[in-house]
Amino acid sequence: MVFEGLAEKLQDTFKKLKNKGKLTEKDVAEAMREVRLALLEADVNFKVVKDFINKVKERAVGIEVLESLTPGQQVIKIVNEELTELMGTSQSKINFSSKPPTIIMLVGLQGAGKTTTTGKLAGMLKKQGKRPLLIACDIYRPAAIKQLQVVGEKVGVPVFTMGDKQSPVDISKAGIDHGMSHGNDVILIDTAGRLHVDEELMDELKDIKNDVKPHEILLVVDSMTGQDAVNVAEHFNEKLGIDGVILTKLDGDTRGGAALSVRAVTNKPIKFTGLGEKLDDLEPFYPDRMASRILGMGDMLSLIEKA
Amino acid sequence: LKTKSGITDRVDHLLKSYKKIDEDLFEELEEILITSDMGVQTTMEIVEDLKERVRKEKISDPLEVKQLLMDKITEILEELPDSKINIEPSPAIILVVGVNGVGKTTSIGKMAYRFKSEGKKVLLAAGDTFRAAAIDQLKIWGDRVGVDVIRHQEESDPAAVIYDAIQAAKARNTDVLICDTAGRLHNKKNLMNELGKIFKVVDREYENASKEVLLVLDATTGQNAVQQAKTFKEVANISGLILTKLDGTAKGGVIVGISRELNVPVKLIGVGEKMEDLQEFNPQSFVKAIFGEA
Numbered sequence A: 001m002v003f004e005g006l007a008e009k010l011q012d013t014f015k016k017l018k019n020k021g022k023l024t025e026k027d028v029a030e031a032m033r034e035v036r037l038a039l040l041e042a043d044v045n046f047k048v049v050k051d052f053i054n055k056v057k058e059r060a061v062g063i064e065v066l067e068s069l070t071p072g073q074q075v076i077k078i079v080n081e082e083l084t085e086l087m088g089t090s091q092s093k094i095n096f097s098s099k100p101p102t103i104i105m106l107v108g109l110q111g112a113g114k115t116t117t118t119g120k121l122a123g124m125l126k127k128q129g130k131r132p133l134l135i136a137c138d139i140y141r142p143a144a145i146k147q148l149q150v151v152g153e154k155v156g157v158p159v160f161t162m163g164d165k166q167s168p169v170d171i172s173k174a175g176i177d178h179g180m181s182h183g184n185d186v187i188l189i190d191t192a193g194r195l196h197v198d199e200e201l202m203d204e205l206k207d208i209k210n211d212v213k214p215h216e217i218l219l220v221v222d223s224m225t226g227q228d229a230v231n232v233a234e235h236f237n238e239k240l241g242i243d244g245v246i247l248t249k250l251d252g253d254t255r256g257g258a259a260l261s262v263r264a265v266t267n268k269p270i271k272f273t274g275l276g277e278k279l280d281d282l283e284p285f286y287p288d289r290m291a292s293r294i295l296g297m298g299d300m301l302s303l304i305e306k307a
Numbered sequence B: 001l002k003t004k005s006g007i008t009d010r011v012d013h014l015l016k017s018y019k020k021i022d023e024d025l026f027e028e029l030e031e032i033l034i035t036s037d038m039g040v041q042t043t044m045e046i047v048e049d050l051k052e053r054v055r056k057e058k059i060s061d062p063l064e065v066k067q068l069l070m071d072k073i074t075e076i077l078e079e080l081p082d083s084k085i086n087i088e089p090s091p092a093i094i095l096v097v098g099v100n101g102v103g104k105t106t107s108i109g110k111m112a113y114r115f116k117s118e119g120k121k122v123l124l125a126a127g128d129t130f131r132a133a134a135i136d137q138l139k140i141w142g143d144r145v146g147v148d149v150i151r152h153q154e155e156s157d158p159a160a161v162i163y164d165a166i167q168a169a170k171a172r173n174t175d176v177l178i179c180d181t182a183g184r185l186h187n188k189k190n191l192m193n194e195l196g197k198i199f200k201v202v203d204r205e206y207e208n209a210s211k212e213v214l215l216v217l218d219a220t221t222g223q224n225a226v227q228q229a230k231t232f233k234e235v236a237n238i239s240g241l242i243l244t245k246l247d248g249t250a251k252g253g254v255i256v257g258i259s260r261e262l263n264v265p266v267k268l269i270g271v272g273e274k275m276e277d278l279q280e281f282n283p284q285s286f287v288k289a290i291f292g293e294a
């Protein structure tokens, strides 16, 4: 891969920085060039990269080189800290309503992994002793309802359906009534995939939101998404006010720069990650791991030792 | 629905704001190309090439840069081999592969509709026996278009489905057999090897058929699409690409980078979820679309 050499490149750059009292603008700029390229190749959005680099530069320029660290180590340390901070804290939990049922709605682009993730979440919540119910609100995609039924059956969670002739708003309302009368304390709504610029379908989500007042609206994002991730996240967040993000398909070999982009534009926590097609392939989000993954440096700390 | 917030506005704006062609202009141009997912390397190569031409041809008007840029990208895409789907002579078999959720099954439905409208006898094979309700999904597409779907139980052997479908295609004098496969990430060795089994069946049982192996890529995907194309090409004889979801705001610029590195043509593009939403790929119109002029 193009930037597998980032670690080495940085080390090369940093070798030139040895034995200086203070990091100059020029020292830092050279290192930042490599970091910038790595971030772009990892699909981090252009604007996000720009802001990030500026921030790191600001912190790094003029910094007094400590005795315990080389200048290079110090820059890497700053990059790592800033990146991890941008990724947010680990908040891999659902905010449960004090008055059950807690209503969770999953939204996102076509094929992002909403239906699968709905099943995964339900399975996880069930293991935690909850009594989830799934509501099938995708009336458009062929066999979407059946897919959710199969997924629900696999994790042993009931699925509320009304076919594909009713509106998703009506289905979600009826589903919640059903859940309330059946003692379900968590209700997950699977919605159809849609483009963020599809006004009509975005309005449909808004209508569902206004009607059922979900406690959590989770945006499901494919970790392989490119530069457009910011537009997608921005639109969904503006329209609906999302509460968190779930990043799917991280079992692939993508750098996953979309994570950083989405996080930066919405400022909402990435709550969970999908790591496979099986229904127990759901994991908490680890900001530090994501930071190293995006930079293409498996282990940032070992690098700091070598730098 | 189709708000192509074109690169074109940005390119135009940029070029108009410059009185002469200089480094800053090229740097801003780089930015614009990268935001279309073209990738850093491809972008830099394109920009280097532009600089060269500007210097050689003594071009001084910034406004002329746009056409040069469009020409350059078109040129890259036109270097690719023929982009027509090869289903002649009959019978033909098309295998559709790709990572999860990119639009394989939907594209198969759309292709079935297209070939049937052209008067061909079409048959579908439900080779995704893994994903929940994938078989039902293809069956609904088959019903919608009015073509049969050969299918087995969920979790059965995909190679066996393809085997049966080939026998059925032979018996029915089918013109085009289109086979769905389960989504698989290219970095999963065992899943990729499973494809080999399917190819073996096709080679053995349908030796005389015209063959297409189409890799479906999602236009929203970033640089990982290059990796997908490379790896799938290693295990499969990929003869063409289908680029889906071009109706969104993603520009699908990654395809330019892929074209540079791999000699595989884009054969079809997906521009929506309906059965008519499939088009032939045309480099000129694609470049215009990237630049917001379509």
Ligand SMILES: Nc1nc2c(ncn2[C@@H]2O[C@H](COP(=O)(O)OP(=O)(O)OP(=O)(O)O)[C@@H](O)[C@H]2O)c(=O)[nH]1
Pocket: A108, A109, A110, A111, A112, A113, A114, A115, A116, A117, A138, A141, A144, A191, A192, A193, A194, A248, A249, A250, A251, A252, A273, A274, A275, A276, A277, A281, B100, B101, B131, B183, B185
């Ligand atoms: N490898 C991998 N595949 C996943 C993951 N999450 C979902 N998938 C797969 O991605 C594909 C799409 O998943 P779905 O759950 O159907 O996506 P969706 O967002 O509901 O799709 P639409 O309803 O069509 O918009 C399926 O093949 C899933 O098995 C993941 O974390 N890893």
Ligand SMILES: Nc1nc2c(ncn2[C@@H]2O[C@H](COP(=O)(O)OP(=O)(O)OP(=O)(O)O)[C@@H](O)[C@H]2O)c(=O)[nH]1
Pocket: A110, A111, A141, A193, A195, B098, B099, B100, B101, B102, B103, B104, B105, B106, B107, B128, B131, B134, B181, B182, B183, B184, B216, B244, B245, B246, B247, B248, B269, B270, B271, B272, B273, B277
């Ligand atoms: N907007 C848009 N959506 C598309 C397009 N092509 C497919 N889709 C949608 O993308 C989602 C995934 O499509 P599928 O055909 O199920 O994808 P797949 O590759 O077969 O998925 P798996 O079998 O789960 O790997 C569905 O919601 C489709 O309706 C397209 O060109 N534009």
Ligand SMILES: [Mg+2]
Pocket: A114, A115, A116, A138, A144, A190, A191, A192, A193
């Ligand atoms: Mg779904």
Ligand SMILES: [Mg+2]
Pocket: B104, B105, B106, B128, B134, B180, B181, B182, B183
């Ligand atoms: Mg499919």
